[in-house]
Amino acid sequence: MSIFQQLVQHSQPHWTQYIQHDFVQGIATGTLPKAAFQHYLKQDYRYLFQYSRALSLGIFKADNFAQMAQANEAISILLKEINVHLQFCQQWGIAESEVFATEESFACIAYTRYVLDCGINGGLAELYAALLPCAAGYAEIGRWIKNSGISAENNPYQAWIDAYAADDFQAGVQKMIYLFESVCCQLNEKQLQNLQTIFTTATKMEIAFWQMGLDLTL
Ligand SMILES: Cc1ncc(CN)c(N)n1
Numbered sequence: 001m002s003i004f005q006q007l008v009q010h011s012q013p014h015w016t017q018y019i020q021h022d023f024v025q026g027i028a029t030g031t032l033p034k035a036a037f038q039h040y041l042k043q044d045y046r047y048l049f050q051y052s053r054a055l056s057l058g059i060f061k062a063d064n065f066a067q068m069a070q071a072n073e074a075i076s077i078l079l080k081e082i083n084v085h086l087q088f089c090q091q092w093g094i095a096e097s098e099v100f101a102t103e104e105s106f107a108c109i110a111y112t113r114y115v116l117d118c119g120i121n122g123g124l125a126e127l128y129a130a131l132l133p134c135a136a137g138y139a140e141i142g143r144w145i146k147n148s149g150i151s152a153e154n155n156p157y158q159a160w161i162d163a164y165a166a167d168d169f170q171a172g173v174q175k176m177i178y179l180f181e182s183v184c185c186q187l188n189e190k191q192l193q194n195l196q197t198i199f200t201t202a203t204k205m206e207i208a209f210w211q212m213g214l215d216l217t218l
Helices: 003-010 014-019 022-029 034-060 065-091 096-100 106-121 124-148 158-165 167-184 189-215
Strands: none
Touching: 003 124, 003 167, 003 189, 014 124, 014 189, 022 034, 022 124, 022 158, 022 189, 034 065, 034 096, 034 106, 034 124, 034 189, 065 096, 065 158, 065 167, 106 124, 106 189, 124 158, 124 167, 124 189, 158 167
16 A cells, blocks of 8 residues: 555545535535635635645755656646636636635635645655645545536536546646655654644645635634
């Protein structure tokens, strides 16, 4: 079993609660209230800004050009993700400046600053352990919704589902997992335990992020 697979397994039951959250079920069936999705989307725009800063640490901390190129590719994929958010906002007549001026929720602040802290104080393994629940979780959600056939016709969130089920997103996440595995191979037991703590904490923060969307909280 790969280190990534072990992290997922040992983060249970939180991982499944994250992937199968009521917010995700609502997106999948198209029944999520629009207000919840809008609240989430604005917060997620703020989240992705901080997340790209964390990904940039992957360039700063890289040991070679190949690792730099991979972090750079992950940032390009993230820029596409932001466009999906902005297209939704455009359709509702919400300007990017308004989204950027949205007050950050506690859930957003706690999660993003935690990831940045892991990246600033740790090495590449700690950084990617904090980044992976985000990337790999949404890839799993995208695959699950697509393969389950649960999405209703005229689902208002179909563009969101398609973005995370898309081949380029899925391939980008696979590359991040390979990079993570390669930087973990020399780690001792204590360091691996620390990665588990980071991964599980970030997974729980994903759950809190969905809940913030459902509850419309700041
Ligand atoms: C909170 C959160 N987690 C993950 C993703 C997928 N990059 C996202 N857009 N937002």
